[in-house]
Amino acid sequence: MVYAGVDIGGTNIKIGLVDIKGAIVADNYIKTDKSKDYKGILRDIVADIKLLCEQSGIDYHDIAGVGLGIPGVVDSRTGTVSYSANLGWKDVPVVHGLEVESGIHAEAANDANCAAWGEYKFGASRSMDNVILVTLGTGVGSGIIIEGKLFDGVASAGGEAGHMIIVKDGKQCNCGLKGCWERYASATALIEQTEEAMQKHPESLLHDVVKEYGKVSGRTAFIAAEKGDEAAREVVNNYIDYLATGLINLGNIFHPNAIIIGGGVSNEGPALITPLEDKVNAGLLASAHNPKVRIIGASLGNKAGIIGAAALVMQ
Amino acid sequence: MVYAGVDIGGTNIKIGLVDIKGAIVADNYIKTDKSKDYKGILRDIVADIKLLCEQSGIDYHDIAGVGLGIPGVVDSRTGTVSYSANLGWKDVPVVHGLEVESGIHAEAANDANCAAWGEYKFGASRSMDNVILVTLGTGVGSGIIIEGKLFDGVASAGGEAGHMIIVKDGKQCNCGLKGCWERYASATALIEQTEEAMQKHPESLLHDVVKEYGKVSGRTAFIAAEKGDEAAREVVNNYIDYLATGLINLGNIFHPNAIIIGGGVSNEGPALITPLEDKVNAGLLASAHNPKVRIIGASLGNKAGIIGAAALVMQ
Numbered sequence: 001m002v003y004a005g006v007d008i009g010g011t012n013i014k015i016g017l018v019d020i021k022g023a024i025v026a027d028n029y030i031k032t033d034k035s036k037d038y039k040g041i042l043r044d045i046v047a048d049i050k051l052l053c054e055q056s057g058i059d060y061h062d063i064a065g066v067g068l069g070i071p072g073v074v075d076s077r078t079g080t081v082s083y084s085a086n087l088g089w090k091d092v093p094v095v096h097g098l099e100v101e102s103g104i105h106a107e108a109a110n111d112a113n114c115a116a117w118g119e120y121k122f123g124a125s126r127s128m129d130n131v132i133l134v135t136l137g138t139g140v141g142s143g144i145i146i147e148g149k150l151f152d153g154v155a156s157a158g159g160e161a162g163h164m165i166i167v168k169d170g171k172q173c174n175c176g177l178k179g180c181w182e183r184y185a186s187a188t189a190l191i192e193q194t195e196e197a198m199q200k201h202p203e204s205l206l207h208d209v210v211k212e213y214g215k216v217s218g219r220t221a222f223i224a225a226e227k228g229d230e231a232a233r234e235v236v237n238n239y240i241d242y243l244a245t246g247l248i249n250l251g252n253i254f255h256p257n258a259i260i261i262g263g264g265v266s267n268e269g270p271a272l273i274t275p276l277e278d279k280v281n282a283g284l285l286a287s288a289h290n291p292k293v294r295i296i297g298a299s300l301g302n303k304a305g306i307i308g309a310a311a312l313v314m315q
Numbered sequence: 316m317v318y319a320g321v322d323i324g325g326t327n328i329k330i331g332l333v334d335i336k337g338a339i340v341a342d343n344y345i346k347t348d349k350s351k352d353y354k355g356i357l358r359d360i361v362a363d364i365k366l367l368c369e370q371s372g373i374d375y376h377d378i379a380g381v382g383l384g385i386p387g388v389v390d391s392r393t394g395t396v397s398y399s400a401n402l403g404w405k406d407v408p409v410v411h412g413l414e415v416e417s418g419i420h421a422e423a424a425n426d427a428n429c430a431a432w433g434e435y436k437f438g439a440s441r442s443m444d445n446v447i448l449v450t451l452g453t454g455v456g457s458g459i460i461i462e463g464k465l466f467d468g469v470a471s472a473g474g475e476a477g478h479m480i481i482v483k484d485g486k487q488c489n490c491g492l493k494g495c496w497e498r499y500a501s502a503t504a505l506i507e508q509t510e511e512a513m514q515k516h517p518e519s520l521l522h523d524v525v526k527e528y529g530k531v532s533g534r535t536a537f538i539a540a541e542k543g544d545e546a547a548r549e550v551v552n553n554y555i556d557y558l559a560t561g562l563i564n565l566g567n568i569f570h571p572n573a574i575i576i577g578g579g580v581s582n583e584g585p586a587l588i589t590p591l592e593d594k595v596n597a598g599l600l601a602s603a604h605n606p607k608v609r610i611i612g613a614s615l616g617n618k619a620g621i622i623g624a625a626a627l628v629m630q
Contacts, residue, residue: 073601083604090604130469144568151461153570154445157605160567165560167483175600177563245480248492252475253459253568255468285490286388289398289405290472 002058004049004066004104005310007111008032010086013041015048016303017058018310022122024303026056038092039101046102065105065313066098069114069305075156076109082155107312111305113150113159115298116143118308119260124299128257132250133298134161136190136218136263140182140246144254162186166245184242187218187265190235194221197235205229218265226271240275247276248283251293255284262298273297317373319364319381319419320625322426323347325401328356330363331618332373333625337437339618341371353407354416361417380420380628381413384429384620390471391424397470422627426620428465428474430613431458433623434575439614443572447565448613449476451505451533451578455497455561459569477501481560499557502533502580505550509536512550520544533580541586555590562591563598566608570599577613588612 002025007014009032016027030048033041053060072084079095081087098106109117116133125131129148135141140162144151152159162182163175170179183189194216198206205224209232210216213223221239224232247259259280265272277295281287300307317340322329324347331342345363348356368375387399394410396402413421424432431448440446444463450456455477459466467474477497478490485494498504509531513521520539524547525531528538536554539547562574574595580587592610596602615622 073604083601085601142568146461146466153568154572154608155570155606157599157601158566158568158570160570160600163567163600164479164564165481168481168485168557168560170483177598242483245483249479249564250568251473252478253457253468253473253565255470255473257469283492284472285475285478286398286400286472289388291470293469 001064002062003310003313004063005069005306005308006045006066007069007114007305007309008087009071009111013045014306015045015052016306016310017049017052017056017063018307020314022118022307022311024306025058026052027303027306028052032087034088038089038094039097042094042098042101045098049102063104065107066102067114067309067312068094068098068106068108069111069309070094070108071111073157074108074110076107076150076152077156079106079108081108082157105313109150109309109312110143110152110156110159112141113143113152114308114312115141115262115304116145116260116308117150117311118300118304118306119262119298120145121311121314122300122307123304124260124296125258130254130256131258131260132161132254132256133260133262134247134250136185136187136243136261136265138186138188140186146254161246161250164246164249166242166249181242181246185239185246187263189242190218190221190239190265191216193235193239197221197231201231204231206232219268222268222271236271240272240279244276244279244283247280247295251280251284255290256293258294258296260296260298262304266297269297316379317377318625318628319378320384320621320623321360321381322384322429322620322624323402324386324426328360329621330360330367331621331625332364332367332371332378333622335629337433337622337626339621340373341367342618342621343367347402349403353404353409354412357409357413357416360413364417378419380422381417382429382624382627383409383413383421383423384426384624385409385423386426388472389423389425391422391465391467392471394421394423396423397472420628424465424624424627425458425467425471425474427456428458428467429623429627430456430577430619431460431575431623432465432626433615433619433621434577434613435460436626436629437615437622438619439575439611440573445569445571446573446575447476447569447571448575448577449562449565451500451502451558451576451580453501453503455501461569476561476565479561479564481557481564496557496561500554500561502578504557505533505536505554505580506531508550508554512536512546516546519546521547534583537583537586551586555587555594559591559594559598562595562610566595566599570605571608573609573611575611575613577619581612584612
């Protein structure tokens with residue numbers, strides 16, 4: 001039995017055929033053609049699934065389901081996208097549309113929830129029943145698993161931990177609020193913090209690292225810090241502190257078995273994860289009397305979205 | 316069928332007999348005698364339940380269960396209090412102890428969770444499946460109901476929204492962290508904010524209100540604000556703003572049907588609830604595309620703990 005997983009982004013759509021064990025049999029990506037309406041985009045997706053089938057010798061009719069991950073508010077019960085800023089969609093019956101177009105059973109969920117579901121089913125947290133995936137990218141995405149089920153609130157409008165206010169009246173966020181966690185803990189924020197430190201410290205190794213790698217990225221400060229640069233160490237420490245603040249909040253509210261960290265920044269491994277786990281657990285209420293909340297790097301990388309979307313239709 | 320509900324506090328223990336519809340048949344309170352060990356306290360409770368039975372003509376053997384609400388971390392699955400600062404208990408097998416002492420089936424949960432369960436079963440939110448109760452008292456307590464079930468995390472160590480950090484590096488909290496929500500949104504915090512305004516504004520009506528009522532309380536600023544006092548209005552607005560900040564965080568994470576506000580401050584009614592509901596919903600992500608999160612005053616008052624504890628044993 002094979003399942004299709006589709007991870008729709010504002011620029012690209014990642015598509016994969018996934019087996020029952022969560023292994024990707026074939027995958028590729030197509031451009032998100034925003035000049036088309038949603039039905040046009042769904043037709044592009046179905047055409048690509050057929051192409052993947054041909055290329056990998058799989059009979060299209062053997063595909064048991066198609067799962068869709070969507071950047072926006074998706075009511076997974078009704079299969080409707082209430083709102084997606086990235087795609088410009090509003091009240092789009094995406095599951096029905098895809099079933100009509102493909103002739104295959106479909107399900108849809110928010111993209112961060114799909115990634116969390118993928119990690120839960122086949123990745124870093126597959127032995128745990130209560131986990132939160134936090135993805136550090138342009139923003140901070142989150143997916144919440146409670147007692148082995150995706151939790152996303154009434155009409156799937158919850159699960160938006162990136163917009164937790166951690167600095168009241170702090171930095172302006174795109175969402176309209178001030179001081180949201182993602183303004184301090186996203187990869188974008190880390191780059192901003194690195195650039196600020198470079199301006200303040202012309203002597204810092206940060207400048208050499210940027211010359212060597214060609215641009216400022218989420219890795220810059222970690223690389224310079226490892227070389228012993230003081231300004232870079234400060235950037236890394238402050239960034240981990242901001243990240244820990246939001247994780248402590250999630251820990252005190254949910255006390256999950258583990259929080260999984262995904263997104264490019266999570267590739268820093270122990271330099272990020274070890275101090276983070278210490279800070280988070282030191283901040284939890286009555287931590288001496290409670291089980292530890294483990295902090296773990298994501299293990300499916302940027303395929304978590306495809307695999308999780310496919311896993312939506314595996315039950 | 317009658318159930319006993321017990322709401323243990325650091326000073327008093329409220330005890331009630333509750334019928335299957337959540338109505339209190341008889342109730343009173345006893346002192347929490349901390350000179351006794353937990354078994355001694357449980358004996359006091361059982362003696363009082365027997366007294367209540369006698370007084371109200373109920374046969375003790377007709378009590379179908381006893382529910383306990385406890386201020387601290389209670390693993391409701393094992394019936395063990397991991398830790399209670401208020402009672403000085405650590406790893407106390409309270410459910411087993413109570414069953415031995417009373418000969419009746421028992422259950423236990425954290426007190427804030429009991430209050431939330433009471434409001435969910437018989438109070439303000441009984442028609443809704445996803446609700447959060449936030450209690451404004453000495454601290455900020457919270458109880459979370461997801462899909463009709465109490466949620467409190469692994470080993471019941473979650474559900475502590477009062478210790479969400481909303482002002483990074485802000486005011487010192489008893490828990491060791493800085494900037495916890497309860498340092499800004501509890502009744503204690505409101506009193507502190509009122510006192511600060513009184514020092515800054517010797518001309519304010521706040522002083523007259525305090526003279527009239529004998530002391531500064533959570534009501535002081537609301538009373539003076541209603542009389543048109545500018546300094547008092549500022550206190551109320553800022554307080555509602557702090558309260559809204561944490562509720563926006565809970566709204567973006569959980570998107571429940573409603574958030575119930577309990578504790579003495581909730582008696583302010585529309586002067587509190589109306590601006591709060593507006594601010595919270597204005598702060599939610601994609602709020603125009605999602606169902607509103609209702610903000611509702613608690614309806615069981617200070618009996619929610621007893622009723623909710625009794626409701627623990629009603630299933």
